[in-house]
Amino acid sequence: MRATFRWCVALGLLATVPALSRPVACDERDQGEILAVIVNPANNSPDPSFEELQLILRMERQFWKDGRRVVLILPAGGSAEKDLLLEKVYHTTDAELRHDWARRLFAGEIPAVPSTLRTSEALVAAVKRAPGAIAVVPAASVGQGVRILAVGGKRPGEQGYPLSKGGC
């Protein structure tokens, strides 16, 4: 039993060696902390300012300029992406945000509570399918088939991009 434990510790330490010894590029290290705002490629709305993006993500603006309704899809509660949105956009807790969505639905101010998907892949896939959709995903997991919005004239990873934590 004791020998087994030692082997486990040794293997665990060995497993950390490559990660510790390999130099990590700045981009690679921080991609998970940078969020990209994605929309369907058919959406030709101009890139928003950060204030305009906040209005869309708060569902205070519910229509795109072409008249299509905004379909907001959010990352799951407890994810790093949701935490960053709560800090940068909503300025509240996840519980209070859920309460506010429910109250606004009840007041008739929004026709439905924004959908929540568990994985970035599912968020990207949903945006590919729906012309009015908008979602926020880690910049590293965007892939093909969606349009990435510049926010306030900045692309994800650029200096001054608002949806990032810290920065290189």
Add this chain to the structure above:
Amino acid sequence: MTASQSGRFCPVAVVTLLLMVPSTAARCDPTSQTPEADGSGPEDSEQGMVVRYGPVVASFQFFGDVGATYDQRPPAAAAHASLVTGSFDFFSSVRLSDHLQTLAEIVAEFDDDTNEVAFELERLWGAYARSDAFYLKLGREHSPVSRWNRRYHHGRIYWPAASQPFVARFEDQGGLLPIHQSGLELGGTWRGRAGALSYTGVVSNGRGFERVEVTNATDRNDQKAWDAGVAWAPPGSSTLKLGLNYHHDRIPADPAVIGAEDLRESIATIFGEFRAGRLEAQIEVVAIEHEAIASAQEFRNRSGYLQVNFNAGDVVPYGRLDIRSMEQDDPFYSPDDLDLDRWEAIAGVRLGLGDHGALKIEGGYSQGEERDSGTGAIDRRGAVGATLALEWGF
């Protein structure tokens, strides 16, 4: 509304509807195009009960409340203390397409006077929204004369207190204002450098013969009521909102009352909502004028409240000062003694019980004029009261 005024719904049909909803609450693709097949459907805890099929997104909510009250000077035939089985609220909002939305709300509650249950269709409307700047809504909705009800409606768990202020009370609960209306509403929001400007215009059936009557399906005269309102919020801010609304109506004389005459009703409402950190405040002031058209008599009434909440997470202490300054013998209010002055100060605390429940404990002192039913003499008296309410919604 009492059952006789509002019409009863078949309880069997309502129960069937309620039972049907959870079983059909299939969760599919949030973009409404195809069902999810990869197990990455919406998070259950964040969306509530949602049914999707094609472009349709139907959301359902349920609310309930129970509690207890104490009143040092209760109404006639009522005890000082009562345990209260409150209301049950069934709500649905359906997005039919990008531009079409419907909303329905049914409330079952017990009548204070008869202890009988009554079902009422509190809201039922369909809306077409062209853009953020323009929507049209047709049906029964809460009137913009009361900001409180436009914001919180019948969802008691959303109320910042256990009780409503005078100007927000419903018609059948001693309310002063025409809270419910059947009509056509248009509105929208423009956003610019100066902030967000919202506008609202309404044409509705207006009041019925009596204060408690809501003219849901049949108006009592050909003159329609109308509202015009605006609200403003500074740019990039959700900490301040200011607004005003004007309501005009011609109230028909009740043919059952000898000597009654038509009244011209004008209601001006101003409101403000402020938030600074954990502190929230809302204020609403209403001026109600009734002019008897034949005799040219005028009656000027005022009412308003200031509510302050300190949002400390699950514990939210609050207080409210509420005043009603009425002109005696206003023919529209005097049958219910609502033409008498009254003020009320309350303090309470809202305890959050997770995402879906709240316990509110509230106490207060009120003082007001009372009319002797025999002599008609008016006296001023005070009383203390308390409310305990357990509320939930999901």
